[in-house]
Amino acid sequence: xxxxxxxxxxxxxxxxxxxxxxxxxxxxxxxxxxxxxxxxxxxxxxxxxxxxxxxxxxxxxxxxxxxxxxxxxxxxxxxxxxxxxxxxxxxxxxxxxxxxxxxxxxxxxxxxxxxxxxxxxxxxxxxxxxxxxxxxxxxxxxxxxxxxxxxxxxxxxxxxxxxx
Numbered sequence: 001x002x003x004x005x006x007x008x009x010x011x012x013x014x015x016x017x018x019x020x021x022x023x024x025x026x027x028x029x030x031x032x033x034x035x036x037x038x039x040x041x042x043x044x045x046x047x048x049x050x051x052x053x054x055x056x057x058x059x060x061x062x063x064x065x066x067x068x069x070x071x072x073x074x075x076x077x078x079x080x081x082x083x084x085x086x087x088x089x090x091x092x093x094x095x096x097x098x099x100x101x102x103x104x105x106x107x108x109x110x111x112x113x114x115x116x117x118x119x120x121x122x123x124x125x126x127x128x129x130x131x132x133x134x135x136x137x138x139x140x141x142x143x144x145x146x147x148x149x150x151x152x153x154x155x156x157x158x159x160x161x162x163x164x
Contacts, residue, residue, distance in 0.1 A: 003019055004029075004089055005142075009093060010093065013056045017052050018068050019049060021049050025070075025072070027040070027069070028071065030066065030067045031055055033064070034058075036055065040074055061096075062092065067088045068088075091139075105138055105141065106128055106141070107141050108142055
């Protein structure tokens with residue numbers, strides 16, 4: 001399951017959507033390179049342990065890497081923060097609005113990566129990810145996922161936690 005989604009990238013800011021879980025309701029988002037201290041986000045049950053953090057004062061047209069790690073309490077020592085699932089990502093801020101720019105983007109959907117025994121990404125999505133890296137794709141629009149109700153999971157009753 002993805003633990004962060006990057007979006008709303010501008011010349012100087014980004015929004016990062018984070019998903020934790022009941023055992024680890026505190027998220028710490030780290031951004032590199034730069035002078036950014038980890039940002040803390042308390043994740044609440046009423047929001048399905050999700051939240052959004054906006055990071056501002058970024059440099060224009062620069063690549064950043066972000067990571068999210070989790071803890072049980074806000075005062076947890078960073079050495080004890082945990083990482084699980086897909087917890088890292090990267091993005092590039094936009095150049096100045098007046099700057100002419102040629103770019104390519106990818107439109108994709110559903111990557112099948114939280115189905116228990118079917119936990120690896122779909123081969124088509126892996127190919128899209130590789131193309132994005134090899135061809136210097138500027139961004140990807142992810143159109144969302146589906147709920148795979150038609151895939152039988154033998155002996156397993158539906159569990160609401162799987163959809164949060």
